[in-house]
Structures are given as structure tokens and as C-alpha cells.
Amino acid sequence: xxxxxxxxxxLFKAKKRLKxxxxxxxxxxxxxxxxxxxxxxxxxxxxxxxxxGIEPPKIHEVSxxxxxxxxxxxxxxxxxxxxxxxxxxxxxxxxxxxxxxEIDFIPTEEYTKEDAEKTIRDVEFVIKVAExxxxxxxxx
Numbered sequence: 448x449x450x451x452x453x454x455x456x457x458l459f460k461a462k463k464r465l466k467x468x469x470x471x472x473x474x475x476x477x478x479x480x481x482x483x484x485x486x487x488x489x490x491x492x493x494x495x496x497x498x499x500g501i502e503p504p505k506i507h508e509v510s511x512x513x514x515x516x517x518x519x520x521x522x523x524x525x526x527x528x529x530x531x532x533x534x535x536x537x538x539x540x541x542x543x544x545x546x547x548x549e550i551d552f553i554p555t556e557e558y559t560k561e562d563a564e565k566t567i568r569d570v571e572f573v574i575k576v577a578e579x580x581x582x583x584x585x586x587x
Contacts, residue, residue, distance in 0.1 A: 450497050457494030458577055459584045461487045465574060468567055477563040478554030481545040484566045485538035491577035492535055495520075498581050508539035520580060527576050534569045 464487045471479045485507065493503040496512055499519040503509050510532035517525045548554040578584075 450500060454494040454497040454581045455584050457490040457497065458574075458581045461490040461494070461574055461577065462584065464490070465570060468570060472563050472567060475560070476555075477558040477560060478545045478548075480563040481538065481541050481554075481558055481566055484570045485542045485545075487570050488531075488535050488538055488573050491573045492531065495577055495580045507542060508535055510535040524576055524579050527572075531573060531576060534573055538566070538569075 464483060468480050468483055468487070471477075471483065489507055489509070492509050492513055496503045496509060496516070499516060501512060501516055501519070503512065510528075514528055514532060517528055520528075544552055545554050545558065548557075
């Protein structure tokens with residue numbers, strides 16, 4: 448498998464997982480929308496890095512690399528990189544809280560419908576930018 452095929456595979460997985468966000472939203476499982484959204488954004492950004500020939504590290508938040516290597520991408524997409532970084536960093540911060548919570552933070556009580564709606568919009572945006580870099584992928 449080539450690097451470009453792996454990038455397409457990441458985007459394919461991200462788009463499939465987006466469908467699960469809609470289901471979680473319908474089920475009013477807003478904390479899991481946040482948690483799963485982080486993985487989708489991670490897949491998209493890592494796919495974009497792979498498409499440019501950059502091996503992503505095995506960490507959850509890689510937007511710094513995207514910003515560092517922005518010269519490898521068309522200006523059409525680099526103008527969105529700061530927003531991608533903001534989304535990725537925000538979701539990375541929420542990753543564990545949304546899943547495990549804390550003694551004073553019950554995820555199912557803390558995350559709202561509005562939080563989930565905004566997160567889904569952010570994820571849809573990230574996927575659109577990733578498609579511009581990686582290319583659209585077909586359903587398999």
C-alpha cells in the first residue's frame with residue numbers, strides 16, 4: 448500500500464465514522480459525538496500529512512505538523528489550516544473528558560445538543576478540507 452492509498456484509507460474511515468456521529472446525535476449521546484469527532488479529525492489530518500509524504504507521529508493532535516509543512520499544500524487549503532488546528536486542539540482537549548469524565552464532570556450531563564451540533568459542523572468542515580488535499584474517496 449502506498450502513502451497516498453493510506454491517506455485515502457484514512458479519509459474513507461473518517462467519512463464512515465461521520466455517519467456514526469449523526470446516529471450518536473440522534474440518540475442524544477452528545478458526549479460521544481465529541482469523543483468520536485476527535486478521532487475523525489485525527490484521521491483527516493494524518494491523511495493530509497501522509498498525502499504530502501509526511502509520516503505522522505503516533506499522537507492524537509498533529510496540527511502543528513500541518514502548520515509547519517504548509518508549503519507542501521495548495522494555498523486554497525492552507526488558508527484553512529489555522530481553523531483546522533483550532534478544531535483539532537479543542538477536540539484533543541475534550542477527548543478524555545468526553546469519554547471518562549471526572550468526579551465533578553459527568554460527560555452525559557455536561558455536553559449539550561449545541562456542543563454536539565457545533566462539533567459536527569467542525570468535523571464536516573475538516574472532512575471537506577481533507578477531500579481537497581487527498582481527493583474524494585468512493586464508498587467501498
